[in-house]
Amino acid sequence: MHKEPIIGIDLGTTNSCAAIVEDSGNVKLIPYKGGEYTIPSIFAIDDKGNELIGYEAKRQWQLNPRNTVYGSKRLVGRGFGSEVVDTMKQVVAYNMRPGKQSDVILDVGKKEFALQEISAKILGKIREVASNYLKMPIKRAVVTVPAYFNDRQRQSVKDAGKLIDLEVVRIINEPTAAALAYGVGKGLKEKVVIYDLGGGTFDVSIIEIRDRVFEVKATGGDVFLGGIDFDNAIIHHVLKDFAAKTGLDLATDPVAMQRIKDLAERTKIDLSAREEVPFNIPFITMTSQGQPLNIEMKFSRKMLEQLTNQLVDRTLQMVARVLVDSGLSTKDVDEVMLVGGQTRMPIVQDRLTKFFGKPPSKGVHPDEAVAIGAALYAHSLQDDTNLRIQLLDVIPMAIGLEKAGGAFHTVFPRNASIPNAKQLLATTSMDNQTELAVRIFQGDNELVARNDMLGEFTFSGIQPGRAGAAQVEITFDVNVEGILTMRARDPASGREMKTTVRVSNA
Known part of the structure; x- marks a missing residue:
């Protein structure tokens, strides 16, 4: 070795x-x-x-x-x-x-x-x-x-x-x-x-x-x-069926739920090899009179396919x-x-x-x-x-910035190859502005609110002047792992700042 x-x-x-x-x-x-x-x-x-x-x-x-x-x-x-x-x-x-x-x-x-x-x-x-x-x-x-x-x-x-x-x-x-x-x-x-x-x-x-x-x-x-959702489709069906028969909701009983979860996963696996399997759990709960209740039903491959059809469609x-x-x-x-x-x-x-x-x-x-x-x-x-x-x-979904009015400005489109780097020039939008805040998002929606915020990046120390007079050069760099680093530079002063986008809040 x-x-x-x-x-x-x-x-x-x-x-x-x-x-x-x-x-x-x-x-x-x-x-x-x-x-x-x-x-x-x-x-x-x-x-x-x-x-x-x-x-x-x-x-x-x-x-x-x-x-x-x-x-x-x-x-x-x-x-x-x-x-x-x-x-x-x-x-x-x-x-x-x-x-x-x-x-x-x-x-x-x-x-x-x-x-x-x-x-x-x-x-x-x-x-x-x-x-x-x-x-x-x-x-x-x-x-x-x-x-x-x-x-x-x-x-x-x-x-x-x-x-x-x-x-x-x-x-x-x-x-x-x-x-x-x-x-x-x-x-x-x-x-x-x-x-x-x-x-x-x-x-x-x-x-x-x-x-x-x-x-x-x-x-x-x-x-x-994923598989958990196929299990959940079985679980919801069992809970609904049990509630219809007994009027009892097992969802609030964590131990009963765990037993149903375990059997749901086993049933799903068995139905890949068989057309029908029993779904039986003895003594799942008690009636208010103290009578034990069981779950007794059959599950067919057809039923499972109907319950999960829309998952496969997706x-x-x-x-x-x-x-x-x-x-x-x-x-x-x-x-x-x-x-x-x-x-x-x-x-x-x-x-x-x-x-x-x-x-x-x-x-x-x-x-x-x-x-x-x-x-x-x-x-x-x-x-x-x-x-x-x-x-x-490639990157799986676009990375970009928030533009005025909440629109999403794409820096890297989805499926852009990585590693990859892009440069943008950002300018101040108000007179005597000394700070520039950039909010970074990732997702495929045209509105930033619908995408995931990756973090916020504030570049300070800009020379005060008229709106639009100062320029900041921002470089976005996505490495081979799909992780984003940003650098901002003020061409007037040569000041530079670098950060891997650390998330400030979600």
Whole structure:
């Protein structure tokens, strides 16, 4: 082994895993005890105050739902007031509240945690498993994120690494990592669609592979669409059915909800292989007279497809948009790759087969491709590597400024290639103005209010003069990881100021 290997980490919404390229050049998933390769992305504190991560956290989830955190990747880099947080509040048992910068704080077992800290705990667990397996300390990693993560969400993954002294050498997009797992070392010349429907997020990227060059043509997605939503469709149906039969609402009982959640996920998985399965939970609750009540129903694959049809539709609308953005037609696509556990659902494969006129490829393992691609990329960054990979990626949504009247001025359009830099000249709008405030947003809406604010940038010390007399030269720089840095310069005085857009508020 090298002195200091860089591992690849797939930090998933529901499960995480890691991989490494061995000296022989083989890529190996790092096994967890018991032979599993994935670790549930779950953090909990038990009643004795012990911190549990992964399987240990998952095992006690039913009995301790309020102090068990799952799906937290969906909340990363989000403001407390956002729609995403509102939706999550309705389905999780753990408590969320606004932090000082209107970010999200979680209360778990009498302690409070920022979301980066939860991500850091899961990263720490993966590192510990990898260190034990490789029998050496791990200090560096390439970590993947959904292609549709914005600047703030990417920044928070880097921050999570800092909290545990893990250097996140590079952040790469999950679909791009999957394309690496499929294409490295095969001398391909292909255009591939990566359809990545995981536990919490959906991404689709169109990538042109030219041997060792992987060029992303266009990307799109929804960081609020994934397997959890398919589970929730089953859960809502069960709750509605039970309330209709008994007049009782189980949604307020966290332990009952946890039992329903567990069975919903199992039922969804079973229906990928079978046409019908029973959905039975004994003694789910009591009547007011103390009579035990059971849930007894059947679930068919047809029912599940009806309940989740609009979720599958949403993914295909995004596929269509990304094709248009890339300038390609379905005929130009050589292969469609499926990534993420939710792509095992037969209807997803059927609909994609109809859409592209050919069945999806079995060229990558849906649960392992992202970690393998991250490890290959990590290996290509090492000093003594003979593997050179060139990644040409894009930003998932436009980055721009607020113009007068709340309009959005685009600096980088969506799917602009990265790394990328642009320069703008800004002028003062009032007489004797000595400060210039610039507010930066990311999103695809023409109104800034509909986009995510990345931060505010104030350049002071401008020479007072007439409105429009002073000019400030602003340089925007998006690096290979999709993270934005800004520099402002006053040509009159030569003063310069630089910042990575730090978020002041959400």
